[in-house]
Amino acid sequence: MNKKLIILLVAVALLSVNKAMAWGGFAHSAITEIAERNLTPEAREKIHHYLNHSLPFYAIWMDQHRYTDPYRPSGKWHSNWMDKNGAVDMNNEYCAAYQTTRVWNELKNYKKMADKDVKLNLLYLIHLVADMHCPCHNVWPKESHPQYRYHLTNNKGKKESFHKFWDNDAILYGRKKWTVTYYANKMATLSEKEIKKICKGTPYKWAVTSLPNAERTFELTPKGSNVQKYSKADRLEMRRISDEEILKAGYRLAYVMNQIFKK
Amino acid sequence: MAMKRFLLLLVSVATILSAQAWSGIGNPATRAFAKQFMTPEARKENARIWKLNKKYPAEKSDKPTDLRWNKVTLDADLRSTTTYEGDVVVQMERAAEVLRNRKNYSEKEQIEAMRTVTYNMILLHTFGNISIEGNELTNGFFVLLSSGAAADVNASKMRKYKWQTLWNRAILLRHYGFTADMYAEELAISHGNNKDAFSAGTIRDWAADMGAELSKQLEGAKPNMVVDRLKMLEYETVNDRIMAKAGYRLAALLNDVLK
Numbered sequence: 144m145n146k147k148l149i150i151l152l153v154a155v156a157l158l159s160v161n162k163a164m165a166w167g168g169f170a171h172s173a174i175t176e177i178a179e180r181n182l183t184p185e186a187r188e189k190i191h192h193y194l195n196h197s198l199p200f201y202a203i204w205m206d207q208h209r210y211t212d213p214y215r216p217s218g219k220w221h222s223n224w225m226d227k228n229g230a231v232d233m234n235n236e237y238c239a240a241y242q243t244t245r246v247w248n249e250l251k252n253y254k255k256m257a258d259k260d261v262k263l264n265l266l267y268l269i270h271l272v273a274d275m276h277c278p279c280h281n282v283w284p285k286e287s288h289p290q291y292r293y294h295l296t297n298n299k300g301k302k303e304s305f306h307k308f309w310d311n312d313a314i315l316y317g318r319k320k321w322t323v324t325y326y327a328n329k330m331a332t333l334s335e336k337e338i339k340k341i342c343k344g345t346p347y348k349w350a351v352t353s354l355p356n357a358e359r360t361f362e363l364t365p366k367g368s369n370v371q372k373y374s375k376a377d378r379l380e381m382r383r384i385s386d387e388e389i390l391k392a393g394y395r396l397a398y399v400m401n402q403i404f405k406k
Numbered sequence: 407m408a409m410k411r412f413l414l415l416l417v418s419v420a421t422i423l424s425a426q427a428w429s430g431i432g433n434p435a436t437r438a439f440a441k442q443f444m445t446p447e448a449r450k451e452n453a454r455i456w457k458l459n460k461k462y463p464a465e466k467s468d469k470p471t472d473l474r475w476n477k478v479t480l481d482a483d484l485r486s487t488t489t490y491e492g493d494v495v496v497q498m499e500r501a502a503e504v505l506r507n508r509k510n511y512s513e514k515e516q517i518e519a520m521r522t523v524t525y526n527m528i529l530l531h532t533f534g535n536i537s538i539e540g541n542e543l544t545n546g547f548f549v550l551l552s553s554g555a556a557a558d559v560n561a562s563k564m565r566k567y568k569w570q571t572l573w574n575r576a577i578l579l580r581h582y583g584f585t586a587d588m589y590a591e592e593l594a595i596s597h598g599n600n601k602d603a604f605s606a607g608t609i610r611d612w613a614a615d616m617g618a619e620l621s622k623q624l625e626g627a628k629p630n631m632v633v634d635r636l637k638m639l640e641y642e643t644v645n646d647r648i649m650a651k652a653g654y655r656l657a658a659l660l661n662d663v664l665k
Contacts, residue, residue: 207635
């Protein structure tokens with residue numbers, strides 16, 4: 144190939160890196176945006192006081208600091224872990240549902256806590272409630288289920304991460320130009336009655352009700368399958384699953400925050 | 407020879423593309439934030455002048471067409487005393503005068519002045535553009551930024567970032583999926599009570615203030631220093647503050663000249 148053309152292609156690729164990165168974390172931003180819109184005035188005021196920012200600003204803080212001391216221990220809290228019987232393991236301190244419950248309970252006494260501790264726990268909660276709804280953040284014993292770290296493929300035979308596919312691509316199918324605010328405007332339109340129904344229960348129960356969607360991901364995107372050859376019907380089902388979990392996470396995050404900071 | 411020329415051209419194009427004030431989101435976010443603090447009168451005039459842009463289709467961007475130099479030069483005491491035509495502050499002062507006396511200027515001159523005031527206000531608040539006499543570090547240097555998720559990765563594996571790129575892009579791009587309006591809301595939450603303190607003074611006072619902000623960040627800074635994720639958190643707080651300053655000051659300047 145022409146030398147100039149190769150250099151030009153490399154340059155274009157390098158200049159496109161930032162643009163491509165901008166879509167990562169879309170779901171986290173969307174979840175926190177939906178939550179922010181559903182906060183009570185009291186909760187919003189308190190959260191802005193402690194964070195000096197909104198919920199979306201810190202949507203991926205926990206990802207960014209998962210290998211940073213002193214936050215390193217939290218790096219293992221991002222998934223729901225199942226016990227040997229396939230049930231959400233609330234005795235496992237790494238389990239996202241367990242940590243959500245623990246942090247929520249701690250924050251019930253926020254008035255007696257130092258501001259920096261309230262802030263840190265809020266940063267955890269913002270991310271944990273989202274992650275525990277991510278369809279590919281559920282880990283079963285390897286004897287019973289595929290592990291979430293496997294790979295898919297594409298037309299060029301290159302590996303595509305199953306995890307990355309469900310974190311990003313599944314949501315954005317047919318929505319290349321959607322922004323986070325547009326997503327929230329378009330999707331977060333449930334009635335009060337529907338929201339109340341979604342928010343009923345505990346983090347444990349929420350995790351349990353999300354398991355059918357999580358198990359469906361293994362059927363829809365089996366190991367080694369070609370991401371460019373999924374049928375339109377399957378792509379729409381993947382998107383529906385993602386949307387369903389994003390909405391539940393967004394409304395539930397607002398609910399948890401509203402409960403903590405109610406008058 | 408032909409290859410050399412081609413490479414030179416490529417480097418020039420790459421430099422132009424990366425020589426924005428703040429990354430894609432920073433400039434519109436600052437403008438959106440500023441709009442909230444403009445008087446109805448200034449907002450109306452601001453909209454009128456931007457609408458004139460349609461008559462000059464080749465000039466759609468907010469970047470001034472005659473921007474040849476993007477530096478803010480300060481003396482060792484952090485004062486802006488220059489009269490050099492290319493200096494960001496001098497350009498802003500001239501453009502502000504054009505807007506103040508806009509009835510005497512053509513539509514094209516008005517739109518150009520509006521662009522200069524708006525864009526240069528952001529340049530004025532971007533660390534990478536400020537040059538302090540006698541401070542070698544303000545001429546640009548590299549830092550090591552931890553890539554991926556690891557904060558304690560071996561220094562040899564870290565990405566090398568220009569100081570300018572760190573402030574113009576890396577910090578802002580930490581918030582994936584953010585729109586300019588969302589960022590403007592963040593500035594309102596974090597600095598909603600600082601309007602009077604931040605917007606007081608003249609363009610040259612603001613330049614001096616930015617010199618002080620930059621000097622503080624350069625204390626202890628050195629080439630190839632490691633910017634880990636905890637340091638990034640500190641920098642992010644500073645970046646929020648200087649973006650808020652830019653927004654408040656843009657509103658104050660436009661409120662003044664568009665009376």
